Amino acid sequence: MRRPIFGALMAVWMLLAAGSGWAHHSPSSIFDMSKKITLTGTLTQVEWVNPHIAVYIDTKKADGGVENWKFESAPPSWLRRVGVTSGQFKNAVGQMVTVEGNRAKDGSLYGFLQKITFADGTSLEMVNPNAVDSR
């Protein structure tokens, strides 16, 4: 039985916010948790920094223009302990990726990344561990 998307996102965010020193605010204070966005574009830059890593993605608009998005994600210390290295992201710079997450409420090209799918089809996604068995 899958949870509705909103419920699942909130559950993940509640768990993210349980961390200390890096996920300190309520998700709803920055991001629109009622909507999930999916973007495909070129990964242009990776910042492997605390308290959240960040990825930059160039997406093409309908009019041919380019938008440069920034998505923050988990802290490096968490990613390291689930077996994800900066190299996996940095090796993908210049390639097409698809990201799923939530956009900042302030309307800027800023979001929270919950899932990224690389050009070779490999995907990394933050999920609620309590819901893993039903996924």
Added chain:
Amino acid sequence: MRHALVLLTAATLLAIPAPAQQNATSAAATVPHAIGGHPDLSGIWQYSIDLPGVALKKQVNGSVEIKKVDLSGRRPAKTPVPGALPFTAAPSYKPEFQAKVKYLFDNEAKLDKVFFCGKPGVPRIGSPRQIIQLPNEMIFLYEDMSGDPYRVIPTDGRAHRVDAEPSYYGDSIGRWEGDTLVVESINFVDDTWFGEGGYFHTTAMRVTERLWKVGDNLAYQVTVDDPNVLTEPWTEAPRLVKPSDDGPQESPACIEDDSKRMLNLDHHGQR
């Protein structure tokens, strides 16, 4: 000489409080001892800074892998810890400071400097990631996003330094009480919190950390005293930290970028 050692050992055991003796007696048969006859606390210990409680779902060529992080070293132990002191859930502030604590907690998302790459200090940094045990001193290594601090803690009976500047990790000296290492720290700056929830303190804060072995695990328990603001010393719940084969690594730089986008002060209690 041998008689002198026996007498010294007996005198040491007689000198320590009863609970510590019980701990020492029950643990002595199983805990490996290091130089000087003290328990060997050295080694790499589980990462005990809080991390997200989420899991990673990785899909490669159709196969799915789920990975989680063991956060137990940061949480109160789920079962009674032999040798632990009695503890309470929260510190007791003097009545005139309770409103300030509430204000700080309510505004934690903006005011807690740890959220903005600030140093957590002692005791908020938690248990050490690695302990190097020498005959006359203990070296504690940590990993933290604000930097990777270390502490050199003399255990040779010397007093606190009188010439040290106030600092986030304080001035520490250690001693053995039976099989428990007791680390006393003073001389702190006053711009850290000793716990989330707005637990501010003054420069009079004194922190006592107790570390001992329970089987293969490291038990860690903290007592905080600040007579300027607390009605009594606060002893936190003990933690049990597992050994690890994942040694400390340098933490990436800390560059906080999202707080400017916050539209309100909503936040979550974290521990």
